[in-house]
Amino acid sequence: MSRSLVIDNIGRLITNDARHETGLVGELLDAWVVVVDGLIETVGTGRAATADERLDAGGGCVLPGFVDSHSHLVFGGDRADEFAARMAGRPYEAGGIRTTVAATRAATDGTLLDRAASLLAEARRSGTTTMEIKSGYGLTVVDEARTLRIAAGLTDETTFLGAHVVPPEFDGRADEYVALVCGEMLAASAPHSRWIDAFCERGAFDADQSRAVLLAGRAAGLGLRLHANQLGHGPGVQLAVELGCASADHCTYLSDDDIAALAGSETVATFLPATEFSTRQPYPDARRLLDAGGTAALATNCNPGSSFTTSMPFCIALAVRDMNMTIDEAIWAATAGGAAALRRADVGRVCPGGRADLVVLRTANPIDFVYRPGVPLVASTIVGGAVL
Numbered sequence: 001m002s003r004s005l006v007i008d009n010i011g012r013l014i015t016n017d018a019r020h021e022t023g024l025v026g027e028l029l030d031a032w033v034v035v036v037d038g039l040i041e042t043v044g045t046g047r048a049a050t051a052d053e054r055l056d057a058g059g060g061c062v063l064p065g066f067v068d069s070h071s072h073l074v075f076g077g078d079r080a081d082e083f084a085a086r087m088a089g090r091p092y093e094a095g096g097i098r099t100t101v102a103a104t105r106a107a108t109d110g111t112l113l114d115r116a117a118s119l120l121a122e123a124r125r126s127g128t129t130t131m132e133i134k135s136g137y138g139l140t141v142v143d144e145a146r147t148l149r150i151a152a153g154l155t156d157e158t159t160f161l162g163a164h165v166v167p168p169e170f171d172g173r174a175d176e177y178v179a180l181v182c183g184e185m186l187a188a189s190a191p192h193s194r195w196i197d198a199f200c201e202r203g204a205f206d207a208d209q210s211r212a213v214l215l216a217g218r219a220a221g222l223g224l225r226l227h228a229n230q231l232g233h234g235p236g237v238q239l240a241v242e243l244g245c246a247s248a249d250h251c252t253y254l255s256d257d258d259i260a261a262l263a264g265s266e267t268v269a270t271f272l273p274a275t276e277f278s279t280r281q282p283y284p285d286a287r288r289l290l291d292a293g294g295t296a297a298l299a300t301n302c303n304p305g306s307s308f309t310t311s312m313p314f315c316i317a318l319a320v321r322d323m324n325m326t327i328d329e330a331i332w333a334a335t336a337g338g339a340a341a342l343r344r345a346d347v348g349r350v351c352p353g354g355r356a357d358l359v360v361l362r363t364a365n366p367i368d369f370v371y372r373p374g375v376p377l378v379a380s381t382i383v384g385g386a387v388l
Contacts, residue, residue: 004041004051005356005385007062008032011364014063015043016336016349024328025063033062035356038385042352055387057360060379063331065129065357066312067338067348070249070270070299072161073116073154074147075137077103079304083278092231092279096305097137097165104137104147113150119302120154123310124388127378129357130338130347132299134197136161141185148192157342159225160189163198163205163213178209182216190220195246199227200236207235214243223343229253230275241265247297247341252276252284263292268341271333272301273318274309286333287324297337298330317373327367356385 013031020026032048034041042049082096104112116133123131133151135158138144144162151158162181170177186196196217200210204227214224223246228236230250237258240248248262249270262269269289276283286296298315301307309315312334319330339348346355360380361368368377381388 002037003053005035005053005055006032006048006051007035007055007057007358007360008048009059010057010062011059012061012366013043013350014061014331014366015351016064016332017351019351024332031062033350033358035385038356040350040352040354040356043350055360055380058362058379059364061361061364061366062350063359063361063366064335064348064350065359065381065383066127066334067130067342067344068123068128068299068302068312069132069157069247069297069338069341070272070301071131071133071310072136072301072303073119073131073133074112074135074151075100075104075115075304076107076112077304078308082305083308086279092281092306098168100137100304101139101165101167105140105143109146109150112147113153116150116154119310123300123302123312124381124383125378126311126313127359127381128310128312129359129381129383130157130342130344131155132157132159132195132342134159134161135189136164139164139167141180141188144185145188145192148189152192156194158193159195159197160186160193160217160222161197161199162186162189163210165199165204174205174209178205178212181213186216186220190217190222193222195225196220196222197225197227200239201227201231201234203231207239210236210239211243214245218243225249229258237261241267246343249299250275251289252281254284254288259288259292259294262289263294268295268297268337270297270299270341271319271323272299272307273315273323275301275307276322277318278307283318283322285324286319286329290325290329295337295340296325296329296333297341298333299338299341313369313377314373316369320370327370331366356382358382
């Protein structure tokens with residue numbers, strides 16, 4: 001039997017629905033939303049429709065649930081000592097990933113699941129309703145497959161990242177490791193994955209190796225994503241556009257040619273500002289991309305080495321303060337932009353037929369994500385019509 005829910009007394013509703021010609025985020029005032037069987041049925045203003053159940057938004061702001069399109073939640077151990085050393089002046093290096101690889105290989109399935117589920121619950125409390133989860137800390141056939149199997153129990157958006165770094169047992173034999181990733185490891189991991197990714201960066205994989213991995217993944221039926229241009233200027237963004245990747249992630253260092261390539265493509269530039277916060281690298285200037293007509297997403301990059309946070313509100317605050325985005329642009333990037341990076345049309349917006357993934361804030365003004373940073377502003381997170 002169908003059950004309906006009305007969320008009313010909404011002071012400000014952010015829809016991201018272009019049919020509401022009220023700015024970038026399709027803002028409605030004095031609004032309500034009706035949910036039926038986990039989907040949004042109608043949206044309106046003024047006198048609210050009736051339903052079986054009611055949630056009073058208390059005059060606060062309601063927005064689409066955050067879509068975190070880049071995370072690494074399945075891992076063992078932590079790297080707090082490495083973080084402390086970095087705060088004392090040591091730069092971030094991709095090779096630190098091997099510390100987490102060792103801890104992940106040693107961890108039981110139960111330990112890995114408990115950690116990942118705890119982090120996902122933490123993300124839900126701060127408004128995240130869709131979360132992509134990558135592998136990349138197993139780097140053996142067995143460990144990559146098992147970490148993806150664990151991730152697939154938590155989300156539909158799983159990504160095979162066997163090409164994260166070259167593991168120590170393949171030192172000096174990177175091409176042999178790439179062959180393993182493209183062959184036996186991919187075959188074991190693809191059944192648990194929607195996407196394939198590679199870390200195209202110095203200290204990880206070059207453009208030719210990354211291309212080989214992505215093309216093998218495409219042949220296996222997986223969608224393409226790419227870690228690109230995190231530690232410096234490089235070929236990653238151009239490769240992502242060349243292959244039609246759904247997203248190029250990090251994009252910390254973008255040349256004018258990179259900006260032009262992204263703006264002329266359907267590849268989303270996913271910015272991960274909590275990474276710059278944690279590694280003390282320069283923040284990317286999102287204004288250049290947006291002014292050129294490119295599409296931006298924001299994501300947490302939650303991982304133990306370079307960005308150990310699940311908070312999308314924190315990323316919004318950083319994007320506005322340090323990346324030259326407006327609050328509306330940052331909210332769009334954290335919702336509809338993340339959906340675009342995952343090629344999803346059913347999330348990231350509040351419109352009829354979409355999933356009822358919503359966030360109710362304790363404030364009527366979302367600028368408070370930046371104006372009142374660190375304050376718990378989320379009153380309720382709604383996932384598929386269920387109030388958490």
